[in-house]
Amino acid sequence: MSGKQVELYVENLDCENDAAKLKRGLTGTPGVLDVTVYPKAAKVILTLDEGRTSPDAVQERLEGLGFPVRRQRGKAGTVSPWKNPKVLTSLASGALLLAGWLVARAGFPPAVTWGLYLASLASGAYYFGREALEELMLEREVGIELLMLVAAVVATLMGEPMEGAMLAFLYSISEAMEGYTEQKTRGAIAALMELAPKVALVRRDGRDVEVPVEEVRVGDTFLVRPGEAVPTDGVVLSGTSSVNQAPVTGESVPVDKGEGTTVFAGSINGEGSLEVKATTTYANNTLARIIHLVEEAQEKKGESQRFIERFGRRYSPLVLLAGLLLAVIPPLLFHGDWGTWLARAVVFVVAAAPCALVISVPITLVATLGTAARRGVLIKGGTYVEQLATVKVVALDKTGTLTRGRPDVTDVRLFSAWAAGPGNTEAKLLSAAAGLERYSQHPLALAIVRHAQQAGVQVAEVQGFQSLTGAGATGRYEGTPLYVGSPALFQEKLGVRLDALEQELARLQAEGKTVVVLGDEKSPWGLVAIRDTLRPNARAAIAALHAAGVRKVVMLTGDNERTAQALAREVGIDEVHSDLKPEDKAAQVRELTRTHGNVAMVGDGVNDAPALAEATIGVAMGAAGTDVALETADVALMGDNLERLAYALKLAQRNHAVVRQNLALSALVIIVMVAGALSGAFTLPVVVVAHELSEFVVIGSGLRMLRA
Ligand SMILES: Nc1ncnc2c1ncn2[C@@H]1O[C@H](COP(=O)(O)OP(=O)(O)OP(=O)(O)O)[C@@H](O)[C@H]1O
Numbered sequence: 001m002s003g004k005q006v007e008l009y010v011e012n013l014d015c016e017n018d019a020a021k022l023k024r025g026l027t028g029t030p031g032v033l034d035v036t037v038y039p040k041a042a043k044v045i046l047t048l049d050e051g052r053t054s055p056d057a058v059q060e061r062l063e064g065l066g067f068p069v070r071r072q073r074g075k076a077g078t079v080s081p082w083k084n085p086k087v088l089t090s091l092a093s094g095a096l097l098l099a100g101w102l103v104a105r106a107g108f109p110p111a112v113t114w115g116l117y118l119a120s121l122a123s124g125a126y127y128f129g130r131e132a133l134e135e136l137m138l139e140r141e142v143g144i145e146l147l148m149l150v151a152a153v154v155a156t157l158m159g160e161p162m163e164g165a166m167l168a169f170l171y172s173i174s175e176a177m178e179g180y181t182e183q184k185t186r187g188a189i190a191a192l193m194e195l196a197p198k199v200a201l202v203r204r205d206g207r208d209v210e211v212p213v214e215e216v217r218v219g220d221t222f223l224v225r226p227g228e229a230v231p232t233d234g235v236v237l238s239g240t241s242s243v244n245q246a247p248v249t250g251e252s253v254p255v256d257k258g259e260g261t262t263v264f265a266g267s268i269n270g271e272g273s274l275e276v277k278a279t280t281t282y283a284n285n286t287l288a289r290i291i292h293l294v295e296e297a298q299e300k301k302g303e304s305q306r307f308i309e310r311f312g313r314r315y316s317p318l319v320l321l322a323g324l325l326l327a328v329i330p331p332l333l334f335h336g337d338w339g340t341w342l343a344r345a346v347v348f349v350v351a352a353a354p355c356a357l358v359i360s361v362p363i364t365l366v367a368t369l370g371t372a373a374r375r376g377v378l379i380k381g382g383t384y385v386e387q388l389a390t391v392k393v394v395a396l397d398k399t400g401t402l403t404r405g406r407p408d409v410t411d412v413r414l415f416s417a418w419a420a421g422p423g424n425t426e427a428k429l430l431s432a433a434a435g436l437e438r439y440s441q442h443p444l445a446l447a448i449v450r451h452a453q454q455a456g457v458q459v460a461e462v463q464g465f466q467s468l469t470g471a472g473a474t475g476r477y478e479g480t481p482l483y484v485g486s487p488a489l490f491q492e493k494l495g496v497r498l499d500a501l502e503q504e505l506a507r508l509q510a511e512g513k514t515v516v517v518l519g520d521e522k523s524p525w526g527l528v529a530i531r532d533t534l535r536p537n538a539r540a541a542i543a544a545l546h547a548a549g550v551r552k553v554v555m556l557t558g559d560n561e562r563t564a565q566a567l568a569r570e571v572g573i574d575e576v577h578s579d580l581k582p583e584d585k586a587a588q589v590r591e592l593t594r595t596h597g598n599v600a601m602v603g604d605g606v607n608d609a610p611a612l613a614e615a616t617i618g619v620a621m622g623a624a625g626t627d628v629a630l631e632t633a634d635v636a637l638m639g640d641n642l643e644r645l646a647y648a649l650k651l652a653q654r655n656h657a658v659v660r661q662n663l664a665l666s667a668l669v670i671i672v673m674v675a676g677a678l679s680g681a682f683t684l685p686v687v688v689v690a691h692e693l694s695e696f697v698v699i700g701s702g703l704r705m706l707r708a
Pocket residue numbers: 397398399400437440442444445468469470471472473484485486487514515516556557558559560580581582607
């Protein structure tokens with residue numbers, strides 16, 4: 001059964017409890033086939049059977065459940081806290097608490113004071129109390145909310161209504177704060193969408209008309225004037241300009257754009273005017289996809305978060321049980337005073353509640369993922385952040401990763417024996433080589449075809465083209481089989497000797513050039529040397545990786561040893577593995593993982609897909625233009641800058657440090673407070689305040705990851 005997918009952003013959805021409630025509310029609604037809730041993004045993705053329901057009906061249902069639909073994404077960060085019901089009930093609770101206290105001091109009868117305190121308790125506990133009970137009854141789980149509710153109610157029953165009310169008020173305000181900060185943190189990424197303009201100047205019937213960006217269709221031509229932002233992704237039809245694409249790639253150095261180049265939504269045009277053909281709709285542009293992927297990543301918990309959640313699920317019931325035993329055992333067995341021990345039990349339950357512990361990981365992670373994305377590094381979930389922090393080896397593909405992947409022919413040499421034949425010229429060699437290579441997508445093939453065309457050579461007709469993966473290609477030229485490929489293909493597979501040009505070959509390879517041989521089954525015709533330029537900052541990027549604590553930077557390539565070594569020396573690579581087939585690359589990655597630990601593999605996905613899949617973390621570079629890389633990589637560097645990987649490693653290490661500090665701090669606070677509670681040194685107000693303070697400190701500390 002297939003249905004229509006609808007993506008909705010809703011208000012008031014800010015934690016797992018809300019998510020569970022929303023899911024319960026919608027599941028079973030007629031026509032709703034599937035519900036996926038993204039609490040951190042405040043987003044719901046629904047699959048609807050349109051025959052039985054409509055998006056409007058579902059919106060109404062959501063409104064009824066207390067989750068009204070927001071009109072636009074990206075508004076998350078701008079939602080006013082004064083409209084949030086959790087904030088409002090909490091503030092009411094505070095006001096009533098204050099009133100109760102004032103009234104008590106003014107000497108009003110206790111009934112009035114009690115009334116105000118009880119109202120404060122009810123208002124403060126309205127949301128978390130309901131959550132506590134729903135969790136208990138529907139999911140059979142004891143949550144922190146229940147610990148707090150029980151403590152507040154028991155304190156009140158013991159004749160301390162002010163303490164009960166204060167607990168409810170402080171806990172509710174910290175909950176509201178937590179929800180609000182999380183919303184704001186994740187809003188930071190959705191706000192990127194605001195960078196794309198609201199209207200586009202589209203050419204319709206020969207005139208330029210302003211239309212809302214949502215109405216731009218694929219294939220439309222739109223105009224981007226100097227200084228304007230690009231409304232959606234497209235290919236430049238005419239004009240030249242330098243464009244700042246920082247929202248997408250995180251790099252504010254302007255990039256030159258001209259006919260045939262790609263521009264991304266949200267980029268800021270420089271001095272020139274560009275005419276662009278839209279390649280995506282507004283909803284599907286790269287910026288929107290980045291936001292979507294980050295929102296998904298923010299839901300994907302890392303190992304440590306899952307561990308803490310599991311721990312929390314077992315720990316909270318134990319706290320409640322221990323509190324119960326604490327209240328009854330000493331009085332029953334050791335003649336303790338009932339009142340004293342009940343009070344201590346209440347203090348203990350609050351002291352031991354693991355609020356700060358539970359929040360420390362997710363808040364930090366949400367901030368880290370958002371910050372990384374704004375700097376052009378898309379990390380697909382908590383697990384990868386954790387693994388990035390402990391990367392030991394970085395493996396790099398050569399073509400397209402260390403080099404630009406747009407090689408050029410530098411030298412052509414003929415074998416004298418072949419050149420002695422009638423009509424055997426460089427032009428004929430190039431014509432035949434280009435005839436074969438025009439069927440191949442390999443960067444080397446493109447270089448050869450381009451060179452032949454520039455030399456004004458007629459490209460020959462070749463039949464029966466066949467690609468020999470990782471070695472070259474073959475086809476029939478003037479009736480005989482012809483081969484183009486690596487020297488190894490000729491020497492080992494075909495048994496053709498290359499002696500006459502052996503020295504020349506070695507010299508070219510030592511210069512870092514890739515040498516391709518052309519020849520038939522009996523004799524070689526000539527050599528074509530091709531050089532790909534190294535990326536300008538490759539050397540700096542590799543130094544940065546070492547500085548970030550990477551033990552080994554390794555090159556994995558299908559090219560020959562000499563060429564690979566020459567390039568590796570130029571950029572400071574530690575180890576080279578050459579002449580690798582795609583499956584050999586994967587095997588190398590496995591071996592590196594076994595001997596050193598976590599391996600990050602950077603590649604372009606052309607002949608290294610198996611290796612990318614095998615690595616702990618598969619990293620794609622220049623992912624902004626290529627959909628597949630963006631979707632399949634574990635970490636996507638949006639721009640073409642390898643230095644961003646070192647940035648990602650450092651960011652992950654900082655995330656790791658902040659999480660560790662947070663966990664240590666919250667554990668320490670719990671230990672001190674529990675000790676104080678058991679010994680009777682701390683009263684309820686003391687632990688409540690300390691508890692909430694520690695939570696604020698942890699949130700504030702996690703938010704440090706927003707700046708990096
Ligand atoms: N279409 C082709 N034309 C000429 N030579 C080819 C072709 N395809 C492969 N080869 C030869 O086979 C070798 C290995 O190719 P492969 O695609 O595995 O790796 P690569 O492009 O050299 O480098 P990397 O593995 O770093 O991407 C090339 O260096 C080249 O010598």
